């Protein structure tokens with residue numbers, strides 16, 4: 001059975017960076033749902049969400065997820081932070097791959113996201129609001145993220161994270 005590797009976790013947790021590296025190590029294609037959406041709409045994701053709203057984005061996100069699942073090759077897939085947090089998506093992810101949750105501490109997320117102007121959902125938040133947003137959203141999303149069979153702390157180097165994922169994958173497959 002084709003089993004994709006889905007990286008899940010909050011914005012700024014390191015999914016794309018880890019995903020690219022892991023895909024190279026495993027010799028599988030790397031896919032990023034946010035980039036696939038951008039390719040499809042031929043527009044920057046931030047502009048799209050600001051213009052068309054989050055609901056339109058979530059619909060596209062689900063369509064792209066279905067396409068990824070149907071793709072022929074087993075891939076390492078970095079997913080948008082909110083993607084697993086919708087019932088049908090979680091089901092699709094669990095049925096079609098192995099989920100890896102990169103669990104990055106809130107302070108690290110805060111420092112990474114503080115001066116980030118590429119993510120529309122946190123645009124215009126001041127420091128206090130951003131801290132609260134991370135804390136509230138992460139608590140809300142954690143039950144979805146926790147369904148992953150592999151959980152890795154994101155507060156490490158990329159090499160360490162990837163080698164831990166590979167070890168855990170081997171254990172899981174044995």
Ligand code: S3P
Nearest residue numbers: 010011012034080081082119120
């Ligand atoms: C989102 C996370 C983003 C992107 C969109 C919405 C979210 O992806 O999908 O801005 O709801 O957390 P990253 O997790 O790659 O930043």
